[in-house]
Amino acid sequence: xxxxxxxxxxxxxxxxxxxxxxxxxxxxxxxxxxxxxxxxxxxxxxxxxxxxxxxxxxxxxxxxxxxxxxxxxxxxxxxxxxxxxxxxxxxxxxxxxxxxxxxxxxxxxxxxxxxxxxxxxxxxxxxxxxxxxxxxxxxxxxxxxxxxxxxxxxxxxxxxxxxxxxxxxxxxxxxxxxxxxxxxxxxxxxxxxxxxxxxxxxxxxxxxxxxxxxxxxxxxxxxxxxxxxxxxxxxxxxxxxxxxxxxxxxxxxxxxxxxxxxxxxxxxxxx
Numbered sequence: 001x002x003x004x005x006x007x008x009x010x011x012x013x014x015x016x017x018x019x020x021x022x023x024x025x026x027x028x029x030x031x032x033x034x035x036x037x038x039x040x041x042x043x044x045x046x047x048x049x050x051x052x053x054x055x056x057x058x059x060x061x062x063x064x065x066x067x068x069x070x071x072x073x074x075x076x077x078x079x080x081x082x083x084x085x086x087x088x089x090x091x092x093x094x095x096x097x098x099x100x101x102x103x104x105x106x107x108x109x110x111x112x113x114x115x116x117x118x119x120x121x122x123x124x125x126x127x128x129x130x131x132x133x134x135x136x137x138x139x140x141x142x143x144x145x146x147x148x149x150x151x152x153x154x155x156x157x158x159x160x161x162x163x164x165x166x167x168x169x170x171x172x173x174x175x176x177x178x179x180x181x182x183x184x185x186x187x188x189x190x191x192x193x194x195x196x197x198x199x200x201x202x203x204x205x206x207x208x209x210x211x212x213x214x215x216x217x218x219x220x221x222x223x224x225x226x227x228x229x230x231x232x233x234x235x236x237x238x239x240x241x242x243x244x245x246x247x248x249x250x251x252x253x254x255x256x257x258x259x260x261x262x263x264x265x266x267x268x269x270x271x
Contacts, residue, residue, distance in 0.1 A: 032183035065158035
């Protein structure tokens with residue numbers, strides 16, 4: 001897919017995903033043949049960037065992993081059950097109180113509670129702009145096909161990022177050719193913010209992530225806000241910071257930054 005045509009029709013909608021920023025972020029990425037993303041989330045970056053030959057992604061959230069695993073390996077069964085499923089408030093109320101063990105039902109529960117209630121956190125079914133139940137089901141078919149086409153051959157993991165890093169490439173860091181062809185993009189839960197993830201990030205987590213990225217010997221970029229702890233860590237480690245714009249809401253205004261270990265043509269915040 002060419003840069004500049006943002007994809008907004010992916011199967012999972014989630015707060016904080018990078019779809020709206022993808023075009024500007026991709027301009028900062030180096031050439032690579034191996035793409036690694038330790039915090040996949042809704043896949044807003046992966047689904048909007050040109051796909052490379054080898055892709056390894058990860059998310060510690062079992063709901064995220066299960067959804068994309070089901071899409072990759074049980075697409076037809078997921079589609080069949082979705083079209084048979086009655087979409088109404090009683091189902092949302094039930095799933096707000098009860099979890100599912102079956103993989104496909106677990107994936108459907110996650111989709112409904114993420115996509116069709118207010119901000120992915122409410123208890124009321126939101127149908128308005130979707131054209132009701134029939135609109136939801138018509139959109140789902142296209143979203144499922146598009147997502148499957150892009151994700152079915154991707155290596156997907158469900159691990160804490162520290163375990164993920166150790167499992168996949170720290171043991172191979174002596175292979176300089178492989179390192180030169182590898183790019184890691186991180187979009188972790190932002191430090192000091194309320195997020196839509198099950199676990200929030202701490203300063204220790206952020207410090208560990210910086211350590212993992214630097215020890216990888218690969219080119220990397222990490223999205224964050226201009227949190228003072230993050231800025232200090234980046235400066236002490238000799239990393240580059242790129243101003244990506246401001247994100248505003250009713251309560252505050254924050255500066256979005258991209259932290260890299262490679263040079264680019266954009267002005268650094270430390271310049």
